Amino acid sequence: MINQQNIFDENLINIRKKRIINKFPSFLHSLAINDLKERLVEIGDEFLETLVVGPFAKHWAHNISQKKTSTIDDNEFLKIIPSSKDFIISALHLHSVNDPISKLVQMRFGLKKAGIFMGYAFGERSLFELRKSLEYAELKNFGGISPRVHPMIDTPTYGSLLSRSGFKFCVTDKLHFEIEYQDPWDLIIDLKSIGETNCLIKRSKRTLTKIFLNDVLNFYKNNFSSSKIHNSYIATFDIICLTGWETKPKSFV
DSSP: OOOTTOOBOHHHHHHHHHHHTTSOOOHHHHHHHHHHHHHHHHHOOOOSSEEEESTTHHHHHHHSOOSSEEEEOOOSSOOOOTTOEEEEEEOSOGGGOSOHHHHHHHHHHTEEEEEEEEEEEEETTTTHHHHHHHHHHHHHHHSSOOOOSOOOBOHHHHHHHHHHTTOEEEEEEEEEEEEEESSHHHHHHHHHHTTOSOOBTTOOOOOOOHHHHHHHHHHHHHHOBOSSSTTOEEEEEEEEEEEEESSOOGGGO
16 A cells, blocks of 8 residues: 555665666766765864765765764665664665665664764756656646656755754755756756656656657757857756754764
8 A cells, every 4th residue: 555655665665776886987976975075174173983874875885984884775764773873874865766765764873872863855946847847747748747757855844854853953054056068958868867757656657769869859959058058958967965963962062
């Protein structure tokens, strides 16, 4: 039975992630990783026990300089020993789980006293242009709209999820990117490369015809061209950073 919380087909998500797990993920992950590294410099601590959670956890762990870093995939139940980690990172995956509060609570339980959690997730207006292009093609070809882009959570809602999960001194902020693509099809290839294509339970099962795809791409090109670079097109990505402590952090003592 599917309850109201379950909007993602997690089996399909796992299948798609496993297909590309050993490939170098898109630059979109690099944007989040670079931001994380800058924040770690500001924090100034070298964490003794770090855990990275998510399908691309190994790639993230390889690119951050922490002494003892372990990784786990994004399973329904996270195998984290309670109160065992100083620092837990959620690596750009909370936006596509059915019960983000459950995941956040499990990660909080894994933190030691005064441990810190930082998570990254797509949100806000991510893929706004692609969403509008797909809606246009759906209306033109089928007379109605079916969900083809995952719903996005805004920054305040992520903050509420952190608080409801029991974290203290919660902070959420947004990284906004407008990426230039020479062709909207390159955007779709990037999304496939990180397993971010449509995995909604209520996704349309219609076959995407050449006519439908041409309508999507033409609408995109006609409406979302870049004002900076000739013959290029904008794709919006908002990456939300979530920060919370298990208890009062040292700097507040």
